[in-house]
Amino acid sequence: MLLPLLLAIEFGESDADLVRRLQRRDPRAMAELYDRYGRLVYALIVRVVRDGGIAEDLVQETFLRVWNRVQGFDAERGGLGPWLLAVARNRAIDYLRSAAGRMRNAVELPETEHPALFADMEKELLNSDRVRRVRVALEKLSQNHRAVIELAYFEGLSQAEMAERMGEPLGTVKTWVRTALKSLRDELGTAVTA
């Protein structure tokens, strides 16, 4: 009975195994989930809300939501880390919207959390070569191209809201968004296909 745990400790288990243990309501699995992704989730939420205290609340909400919804997660089809990050981002953007009384984005947030829409990805996202490449690619973007990506991802602004914020025509902003996404995609080569 102890063998699986020993093996897990010795070799590290997959996200799929971790999902199955979460679905069995194994408290230790929650600890491992936090140890695996907690820093990343916290860093993302702090980047969005820029307040450590609020970020703590939102991190807890994120893990609570995952704990409550993990039964519907297909471990063979979905990526746990990407799903967790999407939930975290949505909680943080939701907070920004409620705090600012802003209109909602073009896509309803729960819609973007559908677990089946997340491909499995490397466990060590923080040390991922692809993250480093995206970071470098973002730095290489022009100021406006980088701004639209950051406003969309980290502030949850729609393209119309970005145009208003930046004082630029909507068509210009849409062009910047598409160009920036293409640059990022090109930088990652064939690893990401749309």
Next chain:
Amino acid sequence: MNCDELRDSYELYALGIADEPERGEVRAHLERDCSTCVPGVRGARELTTLIGATAPLAEPPARLRKRVLAIAGGQAGPQLKWSRLWAAVAAGALIAAVVFNTRAQHTSEELARVQAESAAQTRELARLNEAFAILNQPDARQVVFGGAAPQPPRGRVFLDRTRGVLLLASNLPPAPAGKIYEMWVIPKGGKPVPAGLFQSAADGTALHVRPGPVNVAGTAAVAVTLEVAAGATVPNLPPVFAAAL
């Protein structure tokens, strides 16, 4: 629209910034488990995940781990390079905890729920503080609406050039399922600018704040329309009510 036409919208959809009709079309393809669009959006999500992972590193406080573990009723220590013996001991303790601590787990889940509710209440308090901040501005412009109308709703709008716009309404029935109220600030000679979504309470009252600077002198009216739940960038229906400045 066919899959080829939607290909360029996958990443916009994954970012949450796809416009209609592409957004609805992508969603429809996903709902029918489209063999092209599902992997397409999943691929696009990889990029958005990687963007999220570029957030500057930030070290969470140690107490946060305990708060998160409370959700599952666990109190596991930080991950260490344990020896096999320690791992076996810990595993045994874990199994014992699972077997015997069901009640404690329920208590911890309840604690987590209460903490989450508390966080929501904190945010609501912040909203009310914003409302009071507007009310406390001596120069805030106040406009009464609905007073002379034969039918409710009625209420007041307060505008302060630095703090924002506050709407207080009564006799405003809750928006029907799938709909939501949206406030608009209408500039003189300009198009309505979205000013946030809100829902009225069961008793028909509503409080909505659009914080941030507003050009009071350049504002012709503040209006409210009924929109689809996702909100709109332009009003789609005549206003439920409008407060002319």
